[in-house]
Amino acid sequence: xxxxxxxxxxxxxxxxxxxxxxxxxxxxxxxxxxxxxxxxxxxxxxxxxxxxxxxxxxxxxxxxxxxxxxxxxxxxxxxxxxxxxxxxxxxxxxxxxxxxxxxxxxxxxxxxxxxxxxxxxxxxxxxxxxxxxxxxxxx
Amino acid sequence: xxxxxxxxxxxxxxxxxxxxxxxxxxxxxxxxxxxxxxxxxxxxxxxxxxxxxxxxxxxxxxxxxxxxxxxxxxxxxxxxxxxxxxxxxxxxxxxxxxxxxxxxxxxxxxxxxxxxxxxxxxxxxxxxxxxxxxxxxxxxxxxxxxxxxxxxxxxxxxxxxxxxxxxxxxxxxxxxxxxxxxxxxxxxxxxxxxxxxxxxxxxxxxxxxxxxxxxxxxxxxxxxxxxxxxxxxxxxxxxxxxxxxxxxxxxxxxxxxxxxxxxxxxxxxxxxxxxxxxxxxxxxxxxxxxxxxxxxxxxxxxxxxxxxxxxxxxxxxxxxxxxxxxxxxxxxxxxxxxxxxxxxxxxxxxxxxxxxxxxxxxxxxxxxxx
Numbered sequence: 001x002x003x004x005x006x007x008x009x010x011x012x013x014x015x016x017x018x019x020x021x022x023x024x025x026x027x028x029x030x031x032x033x034x035x036x037x038x039x040x041x042x043x044x045x046x047x048x049x050x051x052x053x054x055x056x057x058x059x060x061x062x063x064x065x066x067x068x069x070x071x072x073x074x075x076x077x078x079x080x081x082x083x084x085x086x087x088x089x090x091x092x093x094x095x096x097x098x099x100x101x102x103x104x105x106x107x108x109x110x111x112x113x114x115x116x117x118x119x120x121x122x123x124x125x126x127x128x129x130x131x132x133x134x135x136x137x138x139x
Numbered sequence: 140x141x142x143x144x145x146x147x148x149x150x151x152x153x154x155x156x157x158x159x160x161x162x163x164x165x166x167x168x169x170x171x172x173x174x175x176x177x178x179x180x181x182x183x184x185x186x187x188x189x190x191x192x193x194x195x196x197x198x199x200x201x202x203x204x205x206x207x208x209x210x211x212x213x214x215x216x217x218x219x220x221x222x223x224x225x226x227x228x229x230x231x232x233x234x235x236x237x238x239x240x241x242x243x244x245x246x247x248x249x250x251x252x253x254x255x256x257x258x259x260x261x262x263x264x265x266x267x268x269x270x271x272x273x274x275x276x277x278x279x280x281x282x283x284x285x286x287x288x289x290x291x292x293x294x295x296x297x298x299x300x301x302x303x304x305x306x307x308x309x310x311x312x313x314x315x316x317x318x319x320x321x322x323x324x325x326x327x328x329x330x331x332x333x334x335x336x337x338x339x340x341x342x343x344x345x346x347x348x349x350x351x352x353x354x355x356x357x358x359x360x361x362x363x364x365x366x367x368x369x370x371x372x373x374x375x376x377x378x379x380x381x382x383x384x385x386x387x388x389x390x391x392x393x394x395x396x397x398x399x400x401x402x403x404x405x406x407x408x409x410x411x412x413x414x415x416x417x418x419x420x421x422x423x424x425x426x427x428x429x430x431x432x433x434x435x436x437x438x439x440x441x442x443x444x445x446x447x448x449x450x451x452x453x454x455x456x457x458x459x460x461x462x463x464x465x466x467x468x469x470x471x472x473x474x475x476x477x478x479x480x481x482x483x484x485x486x487x488x489x490x491x492x493x494x495x496x497x498x499x500x501x502x503x504x505x506x507x508x509x
Binding site for chain 1: 155156157158159161162163165166168169170172174175176178373374375378415416417421422424428
């Protein structure tokens with residue numbers, strides 16, 4: 001155990017329960033209500049929040065984990081999308097090539113857009129499939 | 140004339156999927172401190188963005204700003220930026236040296252006249268005709284004027300370029316001035332900080348790339364998206380300030396309990412920057428979280444502020460800067476606001492003495508006795 005571990009980091013229960021977590025949960029509640037009523041999706045950028053040490057974990061455990069977890073393996077590093085214990089709330093973490101967090105959002109949506117197949121990619125895929133079929137058919 | 144390829148074209152040519160592009164846009168939007176609802180607009184704009192030429196000049200500086208940028212812990216965004224701009228001159232990063240380097244710069248300046256983005260770090264010395272800093276026999280002021288003439292906009296990277304910084308500190312032996320003192324006919328944006336937060340630099344570049352213009356700025360020319368709030372307003376230790384709970388030394392009970400560092404000289408209330416939210420070293424922490432007061436490095440004259448460990452008195456900040464609640468709480472907490480404290484500060488300022496946090500504490504009893 002290094003000496004550093006012995007230094008106590010106390011980050012407050014100042015103002016009662018974790019104020020930040022409570023405030024974020026209230027915002028999520030409003031946004032989730034809107035999703036249900038109007039279908040409008042939204043997102044919260046976790047980097048924009050002044051989180052205290054410990055808040056992040058508290059927020060994570062407050063939301064819990066749900067039924068679906070998906071991973072996107074792109075050229076720019078993986079993205080992990082997990083539906084939290086509250087349906088419609090997704091925890092989306094974008095990693096870079098070094099597997100460091102590049103951006104992180106709480107998305108209030110039926111499904112994160114990045115999980116959907118994209119028109120441009122479908123078009124390229126269809127083209128590719130047709131070429132492959134043409135090669136087989138001409139054989 | 141051949142049409143310049145857009146960023147969208149380039150990414151598609153390299154076989155980058157739409158999903159990856161959307162992800163880059165989400166990362167860039169977060170880096171620009173824009174709300175996530177802007178992601179589709181950023182995607183639309185970035186897709187059509189042309190590849191701008193960037194010329195990066197270094198004057199009286201320590202290269203800390205460039206170190207900050209190139210160790211941004213965000214290679215995704217960094218590669219997006221470096222892939223989508225054409226960095227035509229940067230002494231430290233470029234492979235060319237000597238006259239070849241200068242020639243590359245002059246060529247880019249000619250080819251993209253009126254269109255390139257000029258990044259500058261460091262202040263410019265004016266005393267004795269600017270002889271205190273020269274590159275290839277040319278004074279900084281000559282180089283700057285020449286490069287700025289054809290620039291679309293100028294980005295001052297770091298406190299030295301933005302406000303003069305350390306070279307500008309008393310007694311300013313080289314007659315250093317910030318870039319905005321010299322360039323009056325172009326848009327100039329100040330990304331202050333010693334060094335600036337990497338994601339703030341990349342965020343401003345991403346904004347220029349996305350929207351083709353510089354983002355909105357505050358009265359000191361800094362992007363409001365990152366400098367709109369004070370460190371104090373966004374500090375996780377703020378509740379302790381409001382309740383009058385202060386660390387009085389670096390190893391007392393208050394320090395161990397993570398209380399407010401105001402009395403140890405924290406400049407958070409008068410400093411505008413994004414450290415409290417963006418944090419440093421890939422989001423690990425920021426000075427206050429590591430138990431040290433904010434030095435105020437992104438504000439003008441931070442080096443001459445009278446001592447890093449000297450508590451602020453409310454008189455140093457315009458009343459509007461600190462919210463009413465903070466003033467009330469500060470007064471209730473007796474946070475070095477007494478007349479005795481102010482008098483001491485004034486005397487110390489004249490004589491350039493160091494005043495400890497302990498000395499600044501209101502000493503009612505002692506004064507009543509005397």
